[in-house]
Amino acid sequence: MLRKKSIAVVGILALAIACMQNEQDKIIRVQEEEQTSFDVSKFTGNINRDGRMIVEEVSEAFAGFLGKSIAEHGVLGSIGFCNENAFPFMDSLAHYYGVNLKRTALRYRNPDNKPDTLDRIMLENMEKEAAQGAEPGPKSIKFSSGESVYYSPIIMKPLCLQCHGIKMRGDIQDEVWAKIRELYPEDVAYDFNLNELRGAWGVLFPNEYRARRGKPDPIAIPK
Numbered sequence: 530m531l532r533k534k535s536i537a538v539v540g541i542l543a544l545a546i547a548c549m550q551n552e553q554d555k556i557i558r559v560q561e562e563e564q565t566s567f568d569v570s571k572f573t574g575n576i577n578r579d580g581r582m583i584v585e586e587v588s589e590a591f592a593g594f595l596g597k598s599i600a601e602h603g604v605l606g607s608i609g610f611c612n613e614n615a616f617p618f619m620d621s622l623a624h625y626y627g628v629n630l631k632r633t634a635l636r637y638r639n640p641d642n643k644p645d646t647l648d649r650i651m652l653e654n655m656e657k658e659a660a661q662g663a664e665p666g667p668k669s670i671k672f673s674s675g676e677s678v679y680y681s682p683i684i685m686k687p688l689c690l691q692c693h694g695i696k697m698r699g700d701i702q703d704e705v706w707a708k709i710r711e712l713y714p715e716d717v718a719y720d721f722n723l724n725e726l727r728g729a730w731g732v733l734f735p736n737e738y739r740a741r742r743g744k745p746d747p748i749a750i751p752k
């Protein structure tokens with residue numbers, strides 16, 4: 530119980546720090562907190578490998594909770610899951626891995642996910658790759674400060690169509706559409722097709738990053 534609370538609080542702190550960041554220097558400070566037991570064998574300290582692993586685990590966790598929420602509360606009832614939980618959930622996982630995490634997209638729903646200059650360059654590059662028929666791949670960038678950022682494409686899956694799919698085709702139910710418009714009046718994150726590039730995960734590694742984290746467990750999920 531106690532741990533759950535402290536992780537949630539740290540999540541909020543991390544979010545506050547992330548919000549205060551200057552877009553120019555992209556420096557991410559990660560809370561240095563007590564480290565408990567981690568399955569370090571899975572993590573190597575190499576940002577490309579760890580970045581891929583983190584994205585795999587985080588996107589799996591996201592899709593898993595979203596799928597469960599849809600099964601229990603329906604699509605309409607799950608918009609709240611994304612609305613209220615996406616940020617705290619991401620932040621608690623980020624803290625768990627000792628990195629900072631973001632989801633961003635050229636066409637975004639929540640303006641808090643708006644791409645910064647570097648995000649935009651990376652996303653446009655992925656779009657270009659996709660337009661040429663290639664599968665956009667992950668990319669990483671190392672800054673002279675020692676920080677690194679790993680970008681990984683987010684691709685549309687069947688589940689996603691229900692909230693990001695093609696409106697005219699009827700992918701998004703009317704009541705779901707109405708709720709999305711109400712919560713996000715400026716939303717442009719729809720009319721995506723299956724397998725289309727939806728956006729990207731960004732994993733920001735601090736320069737003191739060491740492979741030190743294991744698989745997140747359910748206590749990282751905020752209520």
Ligand code: HEC
Pocket residue numbers: 592595604605607608611612613615616632633634636637638639640642683684685686688689690691692693718727728729
């Ligand atoms: C139940 C509706 C719903 C489903 C299903 C859904 N999303 Fe979303 N998605 C949302 C909402 C609502 C937001 C805004 C969350 C927030 O406020 O941060 C969002 C935000 C996002 C973002 C962040 C960028 C932005 O547009 O703000 C990405 C990327 C994304 N979704 C991808 C996906 C993918 C990929 C899937 C399928 C695995 C998916 N979504 C399924 C509702 C949904």
